[in-house]
Amino acid sequence: MSTPLWWLARAALALLLGAALSAQALEAPAGSAAALHARRLELQPSLRSSAFGEPLHLSSKEVADRIEGDVYAEMAHPFETVGAAFRSAQAVCEVMFLHLNVHACRPAEGSGLLVVAGPKRSGASGMTAQMRYTMRTEVDDPSHLRVVLSAPSGPLSTSDYRIVFEAVPIDAGRSFVHFGYSNNTTAAARLAMRIYLATAGREKIGFTVVGKEADGSPRYLRGERASLERNVMRYYFALLAHCSVRSGSPEERMQARLRTWFALTERHAAQLHEYELADYLQEKQRDLVRQAAGK
Template identity: 60%
Template sequence: MSACALEPPASAAAALQARHIELQAQLRTNTFGESLYLSSREGSNRLEGDVYAEVTHPVAEITATFRSANRVCELLFLHLNVRGCQPAGTSDNAALTLSVGPKRALAAGKIYHITYALRVEAADAAYFRATLSAAQGPLSTRDYRIVFEAMPIGGSRSFVHFSYAYGYGTMAKIAMRMYLATAGRSKIGFTVTGQSPDGRPLYVGGERGSLERNVMRYYLALLAYSSVNTGSPQEKMEKRMRKWFALTERYPAQLHELDLDEYLQEKQADLARAAAGHQ
């Protein structure tokens, strides 16, 4: 868990301001072609990933999503491995159950359910912070934590931080090793770890690579969700899915898994199952 995730809101606000100053060079010069910095860490049975970015959305707009479990569900659903999301609780005790599984519904693989508590820990004009936490997950994973922070940086722009972390045990290690030895063998993340003999960058793989792909997908879901504000609920969902897919295609080496039509078909099938009462 990052140090910022453990701090009270006042200290966390100061930490985010300091981080924005500290990351100026990385935000200006990077391989993403935008004001974005991504990092990941692998500790003792724990993985953590962070995205920091300057975005062209005012704080009030980009933080509105995290004030409602229903809207958070709509955002997280854009991720291709999220097959459903069910909000629950009240505004003071909000929660959601995320259903995650294979990117193709007919592929071999089980759907797992993780129940997160949603807490808005700070919400004013200068700083916003919300957390999603789950004590337990599938296959001996545990202590899931998603942290979203934002602050204004002038005009209609904001500096945002999106982090994703979880712990894991023996069963999760075995499952990840099997995945990395088969379907995930050639998949990479975003952190450059060296150069090949012909000068091309080498990217992190393994568990860190997997985490980096996921934290980036969730961050891009935030951008896609915040960029669409007009239309019926069905129209907005369709636009957001298309926007999310387009954003992920900026990084095909890391994030391309399905064609657009296949992604939309999978998501529409998920929505139909949810409407019929099957998550």
């Protein structure tokens, strides 16, 4: 006896629904360890052919009035070492302070930190601002660390700053990390950027290749997204410098990390060079003195 067509159709629909539900069940939740491992597998071609000379992938985007940048990288440091950089506000401040535009960072009341950021010369007039970040540890277990920092406001009425750090172990000696940085921008901030790019920053470029110059060389991204790319890479190198220096007194570690950060950024001088090592160290020493005095 032949099977009714309606029954076959109903059975096929059930199979399709079952397959869809199974796929949804297997899909890793966003922000989970499984999702970060899946992202690593997805990025393998980019990580293996990275122009950075290490397994690192950088992306950026601008949507409406928000700009976002993300670094994904395989680091040759154990998960515990990498995680230690983001398990306390004090450690996070040690990382952030290495950035040439961060002049002070100290833990704030509750779970947060106070950051003073502005032009690379701390004594220069301009867009220096105090930013209050809240720090939220969303996951902290032996297989995954995820920490989110957020600040409501920044220079030139920019707002909704968000830093996401997460890491998972690859093996006993390596970790896969994600460092994300984003904020809302404003007309005033875009105007300031245009003025900067027309004057002191006219040669500034990002890392994303957007075409070719007349001579066949790469044409790099410019503008606000390029600035964000430089910023997120400087923070990633701060994390790398922090993890690379683990011994010595606090003062010795700080000095070694400053030198390591500068050396890492100089590998990409076309995008990141601002001044010489002696100037950077001198400026950071002034920042340390002011910070110790509570200024």
